[in-house]
Amino acid sequence: MAAGPGGFPREAPRGRAVPGVAPVPDGAPMSRTGPARAGGRRSLAAAAATGSGASRGSSRPARAGRGLSRPAQVLVAVVAVLVMGALGVVVGGATGGRGGGDGGGAAGHFPTAGAVAFPSADVRGRVVVLDPGHNGGNGAAAAQIARLVDAGGFQKECDTVGASTDDGYPEHAFTFDVANRAAALLRARGVTVVLTRTDDAGIGPCVDVRGRAAAEAHADLAVSIHADGGPPEGSGFHVIAPAHAPGAVNPGIVEPSARLAVRLRDTFAAATAEPPADYLRSQNGVVERSDLGGLNLSSAPKVFIECANMRNQADAARVTDPAWRQRAAEGIAAGILHFLAER
Numbered sequence: 001m002a003a004g005p006g007g008f009p010r011e012a013p014r015g016r017a018v019p020g021v022a023p024v025p026d027g028a029p030m031s032r033t034g035p036a037r038a039g040g041r042r043s044l045a046a047a048a049a050t051g052s053g054a055s056r057g058s059s060r061p062a063r064a065g066r067g068l069s070r071p072a073q074v075l076v077a078v079v080a081v082l083v084m085g086a087l088g089v090v091v092g093g094a095t096g097g098r099g100g101g102d103g104g105g106a107a108g109h110f111p112t113a114g115a116v117a118f119p120s121a122d123v124r125g126r127v128v129v130l131d132p133g134h135n136g137g138n139g140a141a142a143a144q145i146a147r148l149v150d151a152g153g154f155q156k157e158c159d160t161v162g163a164s165t166d167d168g169y170p171e172h173a174f175t176f177d178v179a180n181r182a183a184a185l186l187r188a189r190g191v192t193v194v195l196t197r198t199d200d201a202g203i204g205p206c207v208d209v210r211g212r213a214a215a216e217a218h219a220d221l222a223v224s225i226h227a228d229g230g231p232p233e234g235s236g237f238h239v240i241a242p243a244h245a246p247g248a249v250n251p252g253i254v255e256p257s258a259r260l261a262v263r264l265r266d267t268f269a270a271a272t273a274e275p276p277a278d279y280l281r282s283q284n285g286v287v288e289r290s291d292l293g294g295l296n297l298s299s300a301p302k303v304f305i306e307c308a309n310m311r312n313q314a315d316a317a318r319v320t321d322p323a324w325r326q327r328a329a330e331g332i333a334a335g336i337l338h339f340l341a342e343r
């Protein structure tokens with residue numbers, strides 16, 4: 001995603017986190033969404049931990065009761081402890097929600113890279129759309145990809161050039177390679193895979209066509225594969241799930257897409273050891289957005305995955321490594337297979 005060498009605008013402004021946290025600095029208005037789905041348990045756990053920590057200071061409020069009778073002092077102390085405990089829960093809950101999303105604090109949450117488990121469920125005959133972001137011919141077709149198309153209640157550029165590493169490895173090549181690796185893994189399990197583009201030298205397709213691809217294919221789900229062009233000092237991956245949008249064709253995809261996002265987040269992290277992006281607010285690597293035509297126009301559960309930040313040196317080393325791209329494909333395929341196995 002993001003601006004490419006041709007100077008095309010970012011695909012979209014930054015998202016907002018799943019729970020109700022503030023938009024990130026460069027974010028344009030994002031739709032407000034419901035309460036957190038993922039991460040609620042983390043927040044509660046963090047709250048509980050903080051609450052118990054707060055109770056260690058219970059001797060201080062008791063001193064505030066000097067001059068009162070002994071029973072009154074005890075009562076004051078008990079009330080003070082209860083109030084501090086309640087405050088601790090509130091502060092802990094807020095901290096836990098944000099900390100989980102900013103990546104650094106969540107490092108221990110993810111296992112190291114390794115083989116990721118594929119479920120044993122029979123998924124033969126299921127249909128999946130894989131959408132490798134951008135295309136190799138976009139850079140030489142500025143007018144064509146700049147034309148406006150329906151993006152689900154508003155208009156947006158047909159497509160963008162995409163991001164690239166500082167050394168010039170382009171996002172379209174990365175997404176095409178990872179999508180084909182994931183397709184091979186899924187096809188080996190009997191899944192029918194439809195790709196939105198079958199070469200890496202063409203133009204588009206436009207985001208409206210990408211968005212409607214799952215309906216065209218009567219697919220169970222779709223995953224759009226990208227790599228981000230974020231700030232060079234930031235790294236990590238994130239999954240983008242659809243938020244309710246005014247022109248979205250099917251509000252019914254919001255809930256299953258959120259589940260798909262969490263599945264994909266967990267398997268991708270397990271397969272690659274890539275941490276959640278640390279340069280945008282997310283719920284442990286999951287963001288909801290309503291400004292992407294590729295999500296708004298889908299009538300099947302769909303998410304984007306931004307596998308890494310191509311502008312970051314460490315992430316650039318990963319995306320240019322074929323072995324890492326294979327693990328990325330395994331993580332994506334595993335998330336898809338888990339989702340299919342549960343439906």
Ligand SMILES: [Zn+2]
Pocket residue numbers: 001002011133134162163171226227228
């Ligand atoms: Zn992209």
